Amino acid sequence: MRNPAGPARETTVATRRAALLGALALPLPALATATQDKVRLVVPFAAGGTNDEVMRVLAEAASRHLGRPIEVENLPGRHGVRAIAGLASAPPDGRLIAQLPVAALRMALLAQLPFEVPRDVTPILGVAGGAFGAIAAAGRFPGGWAGFLAEAREKPGTLSYGSAGLNSTGHLTMARLLLREGVRAVHVPFRGAALAVQALAAGDVEVTAGPIRIGALVEAGQAEWLHVWTATRLARWPAAPTLRELGYRLTVTAPFGIVAPPGLPAATGAALHDAFRAAMATEAFRAVLAEHDMTEDYRDGAAYGAFLAQQARAEEMLIGRLGLQP
Numbered sequence: 030m031r032n033p034a035g036p037a038r039e040t041t042v043a044t045r046r047a048a049l050l051g052a053l054a055l056p057l058p059a060l061a062t063a064t065q066d067k068v069r070l071v072v073p074f075a076a077g078g079t080n081d082e083v084m085r086v087l088a089e090a091a092s093r094h095l096g097r098p099i100e101v102e103n104l105p106g107r108h109g110v111r112a113i114a115g116l117a118s119a120p121p122d123g124r125l126i127a128q129l130p131v132a133a134l135r136m137a138l139l140a141q142l143p144f145e146v147p148r149d150v151t152p153i154l155g156v157a158g159g160a161f162g163a164i165a166a167a168g169r170f171p172g173g174w175a176g177f178l179a180e181a182r183e184k185p186g187t188l189s190y191g192s193a194g195l196n197s198t199g200h201l202t203m204a205r206l207l208l209r210e211g212v213r214a215v216h217v218p219f220r221g222a223a224l225a226v227q228a229l230a231a232g233d234v235e236v237t238a239g240p241i242r243i244g245a246l247v248e249a250g251q252a253e254w255l256h257v258w259t260a261t262r263l264a265r266w267p268a269a270p271t272l273r274e275l276g277y278r279l280t281v282t283a284p285f286g287i288v289a290p291p292g293l294p295a296a297t298g299a300a301l302h303d304a305f306r307a308a309m310a311t312e313a314f315r316a317v318l319a320e321h322d323m324t325e326d327y328r329d330g331a332a333y334g335a336f337l338a339q340q341a342r343a344e345e346m347l348i349g350r351l352g353l354q355p
Contacts, residue, residue: 068092068099068301070287071127073112075105079159079242079321080285084128086317087156090308095300110136113288116150121290123297126153130285132198134337135344139196139353146341147334151293153301155328155336156309157318158282160241161198162257162269163190166229167250174255174275177236181212189215190236191225196353198283199225199238202258204351206277240283241322258282263322284326286333302330 070088074080081103088099104111112127119125129150137144146152163174170176181188192199195218207214214236219225222239226246229237236255237243244266246252254269258281262271272279287305289298308314309327318325328336347353 066097068097069102069125070099071102071104071112071115073104073128076103083317083321086313087308090311090314091304094307095304113144113150116290119290121293123301126287126289128285129288131283131340134341135196138345138348146337149291150288151291151298152330152334152337153287153289153298154305154330155284155286155326155333157323158284158326160257160259160263160322161239161281162241163236163238163255164243164247164252165236165255167253169235177255178210178212181214186213186215189217189234190238191217191219191228191234193222193225193239194218198281202281203238265322282324298330
């Protein structure tokens with residue numbers, strides 16, 4: 030699709046895409062050399078994890094509706110920034126698409142990368158969002174979250190909370206809650222939720238915040254939920270209060286969707302949308318969402334693009350409010 034603003038505008042966009050790729054120095058465009066009958070779906074998470082499992086089930090079902098195989102390519106790291114960097118200069122022929130976690134918008138802003146949505150991608154559809162929450166050692170805070178806040182006020186800057194990395198969803202949501210309450214606690218970033226959970230079990234941190242799989246420690250009887258961040262209580266842990274029930278107008282599910290390179294022809298985008306939308310209706314996909322406490326968050330391409338643009342603005346405001354650094 031030609032840019033109506035003319036050659037000068039096209040040169041600027043091309044320069045921005047080159048700068049984005051140069052900032053990350055990644056060989057992702059090679060992914061687009063797949064044969065015409067195959068689609069590459071970049072998943073910015075490690076193989077075997079929750080997101081990988083969900084996307085593989087979705088891709089398998091979508092391939093049947095699309096009539097072409099969809100091959101999952103795992104590219105973990107940078108919360109999805111590497112995936113969108115690869116899209117920036119890939120040909121818009123429908124052979125390369127990517128899962129886009131909303132955290133990628135935050136990371137691109139923090140790194141000051143020349144990337145904007147939806148201009149620098151073609152949104153295909155919104156898919157789902159994962160459940161998150163915060164846990165503490167069993168019995169550590171009588172009164173739950175209120176008990177944590179009371180102790181944090183009595184001992185400012187002494188309590189600590191872990192999360193899966195700096196500027197992660199767990200980190201930022203806890204930071205927002207503490208800012209609102211006017212209390213201080215020390216953030217301890219770990220390389221993954223599993224290490225943050227281990228630190229809680231060892232007594233190295235008082236609280237761990239992150240994806241719902243941290244609840245394995247609750248199931249083992251070693252921890253209890255302070256709160257979950259879904260809109261309603263989770264069937265698996267009906268006693269865990271939501272943030273909304275605790276008085277916060279906040280729901281956090283870290284939604285993700287699927288995007289393609291900019292300039293994707295409308296017909297190609299429609300075919301991909303229809304295939305993945307049909308896949309979302311399959312029993313296998315609904316089952317894997319339920320297994321991992323995820324909720325469907327469908328948006329068509331236009332609505333998903335508008336959501337991404339709005340979310341990017343919200344992330345920019347949050348970065349300024351919390352004074353975040355890369």
